[in-house]
Amino acid sequence: xxxxxxxxxxxxxxxxxxxxxxxxxxxxxxxxxxxxxxxxxxxxxxxxxxxxxxxxxxxxxxxxxxxxxxxxxxxxxxxxxxxxxxxxxxxxxxxxxxxxxxxxxxxxxxxxxxxxxxxxxxxxxxxxxxxxxxxxxxxxxxxxxxxxxxxxxxxxxxxxxxxxxxxxxxxxxxxxxxxxxxxxxxxxxxxxxxxxxxxxxxxxxxxxxxxxxxxxxxxxxxxxxxxxxxxxxxxxxxxxxxxxxxxxxxxxxxxxxxxxxxxxxxxxxxxxxxxxxxxxxxxxxxxxxxxxxxxxxxxxxxxxxxxxxxxxxx
Amino acid sequence: xxxxxxxxxxxxxxxxxxxxxxxxxxxxxxxxxxxxxxxxxxxxxxxxxxxxxxxxxxxxxxxxxxxxxxxxxxxxxxxxxxxxxxxxxxxxxxxxxxxxxxxxxxxxxxxxxxxxxxxxxxxxxxxxxxxxxxxxxxxxxxxxxxxxxxxxxxxxxxxxxxxxxxxxxxxxxxxxxxxxxxxxxxxxxxxxxxxxxxxxxxxxxxxxxxxxxxxxxxxxxxxxxxxxxxxxxxxxxxxxxxxxxxxxxxxxxxxxxxxxxxxx
Numbered sequence: 001x002x003x004x005x006x007x008x009x010x011x012x013x014x015x016x017x018x019x020x021x022x023x024x025x026x027x028x029x030x031x032x033x034x035x036x037x038x039x040x041x042x043x044x045x046x047x048x049x050x051x052x053x054x055x056x057x058x059x060x061x062x063x064x065x066x067x068x069x070x071x072x073x074x075x076x077x078x079x080x081x082x083x084x085x086x087x088x089x090x091x092x093x094x095x096x097x098x099x100x101x102x103x104x105x106x107x108x109x110x111x112x113x114x115x116x117x118x119x120x121x122x123x124x125x126x127x128x129x130x131x132x133x134x135x136x137x138x139x140x141x142x143x144x145x146x147x148x149x150x151x152x153x154x155x156x157x158x159x160x161x162x163x164x165x166x167x168x169x170x171x172x173x174x175x176x177x178x179x180x181x182x183x184x185x186x187x188x189x190x191x192x193x194x195x196x197x198x199x200x201x202x203x204x205x206x207x208x209x210x211x212x213x214x215x216x217x218x219x220x221x222x223x224x225x226x227x228x229x230x231x232x233x234x235x236x237x238x239x240x241x242x243x244x245x246x247x248x249x250x251x252x253x254x255x256x257x258x259x260x261x262x263x264x265x266x267x268x269x270x271x272x273x274x275x276x277x278x279x280x281x282x283x284x285x286x287x288x289x290x291x292x293x294x295x296x297x298x299x300x301x302x303x304x305x306x307x308x309x310x311x312x313x314x
Numbered sequence: 315x316x317x318x319x320x321x322x323x324x325x326x327x328x329x330x331x332x333x334x335x336x337x338x339x340x341x342x343x344x345x346x347x348x349x350x351x352x353x354x355x356x357x358x359x360x361x362x363x364x365x366x367x368x369x370x371x372x373x374x375x376x377x378x379x380x381x382x383x384x385x386x387x388x389x390x391x392x393x394x395x396x397x398x399x400x401x402x403x404x405x406x407x408x409x410x411x412x413x414x415x416x417x418x419x420x421x422x423x424x425x426x427x428x429x430x431x432x433x434x435x436x437x438x439x440x441x442x443x444x445x446x447x448x449x450x451x452x453x454x455x456x457x458x459x460x461x462x463x464x465x466x467x468x469x470x471x472x473x474x475x476x477x478x479x480x481x482x483x484x485x486x487x488x489x490x491x492x493x494x495x496x497x498x499x500x501x502x503x504x505x506x507x508x509x510x511x512x513x514x515x516x517x518x519x520x521x522x523x524x525x526x527x528x529x530x531x532x533x534x535x536x537x538x539x540x541x542x543x544x545x546x547x548x549x550x551x552x553x554x555x556x557x558x559x560x561x562x563x564x565x566x567x568x569x570x571x572x573x574x575x576x577x578x
Contacts (some may be wrong), residue, residue, distance in 0.1 A: 103335070111328050159421075
């Protein structure tokens with residue numbers, strides 16, 4: 001018998017507002033499973049229903065319809081018992097800026113009913129993990145955005161959770177801070193912690209997720225490993241061309257005829273192919289003079305574009 | 315799956331622990347304020363205004379020195395004001411800017427645990443303020459020591475009556491300016507017109523009825539009748555009943571709005 005999934009969602013729905021005109025369906029009947037030890041991603045544009053799904057799994061938002069089982073318990077009735085075993089990293093850091101870094105960990109640990117001795121020991125370990133030991137007794141107000149996010153992650157680990165939920169973990173961070181954060185999350189993965197994260201960054205999803213679902217307008221439009229989704233929904237390579245408006249009008253149709261799939265975006269044209277160099281040379285042969293031309297491998301961004309007709313990041 | 319048993323204090327006490335931890339850093343300042351506030355009031359009103367009043371209109375005060383009359387009024391009003399200050403701003407910050415409510419909501423605590431824990435802290439603060447006020451009054455000789463002891467639980471009741479509806483409302487507020495408006499247009503008028511400084515019997519008919527329908531008037535009357543030794547069982551029951559009913563309705567509303575905001 002395969003091991004029980006840690007999270008099982010069946011026909012899961014979230015509806016906000018009063019029934020009728022002001023009703024808004026954020027999550028519209030989705031099914032998925034999260035397995036022990038994997039990093040599972042919810043990928044989608046803003047407003048796709050990722051955060052609503054996360055909040056339901058965190059048991060801070062009641063389920064409007066369907067079933068949600070977490071760690072073998074029903075989210076509708078066992079909220080406190082489930083929350084006791086989750087670690088939550090919210091999108092906005094809810095750390096107390098008037099307290100020190102260490103105090104934030106101690107206080108949060110006490111919320112889980114950990115003893116003073118236990119929580120002190122955990123805090124020291126987690127400060128080390130989050131590379132914040134040197135900042136331990138400084139006020140949180142003095143931390144950079146990246147440090148603050150690492151503190152939020154350390155705080156989420158204080159109860160040694162079975163699942164860590166991360167809502168847009170690197171939004172608003174500079175590239176260096178993002179990479180350090182990813183590195184810390186990899187460390188958690190290596191230790192066997194199950195990660196569940198939402199993101200609208202396709203590079204983040206490709207880097208971190210073993211498996212993901214693509215969400216759009218409250219529904220799941222695709223599910224699989226990043227590489228699987230790329231091979232299923234798009235070609236191996238993409239030719240990206242930026243043209244002058246004149247060239248675009250003159251050669252657009254001819255360029256379109258070079259490939260089976262073509263995207264006409266506001267600032268560039270995308271030509272999907274398994275042989276980028278070949279298509280690029282044939283594009284040049286049409287007489288078009290691109291301002292920039294680039295051959296790259298397909299990414300989840302292209303998967304998302306194929307599935308929804310829209311870009312992930314506007 | 316191994317069950318991890320969570321031990322430790324009741325959930326609401328963990329929330330109280332958060333507030334006590336924060337309070338550790340500022341308690342000295344609050345004690346100074348709690349003592350200085352009645353000292354200043356009693357000096358100004360007793361030594362200054364009181365002298366003037368005692369020589370002119372002692373009849374309206376039934377022969378009581380003005381200082382003895384005004385102390386329980388000020389104490390009840392201070393209980394309301396402290397409660398408002400402790401409940402309104404901190405609740406708004408907890409759910410918005412600082413987000414400590416939202417952080418606590420991701421732990422095993424339910425929204426009602428968070429509410430109860432914070433209410434306990436507010437009641438602790440208002441009772442401390444009330445006790446200090448009564449102590450200063452007793453030191454001035456304006457209220458007997460045994461009667462002063464009775465005043466502290468009265469401030470707890472006034473605190474509970476105001477803290478619950480204020481928290482129920484503040485948790486839904488998004489603009490800090492709304493809190494200032496409430497202070498200016500609800501709390502201050504109550505402070506001035508609920509019999510704090512003068513007997514409401516002197517007000518014209520409809521205004522008097524209005525003043526005597528307010529919760530602070532019941533709080534003031536409760537404290538004053540106990541301090542001056544004029545309390546009757548019936549009147550005390552009405553005052554206590556009024557404040558307890560307000561606390562009960564407030565608690566119902568707060569449980570509801572905390573759930574709606576923290577578990578949206």
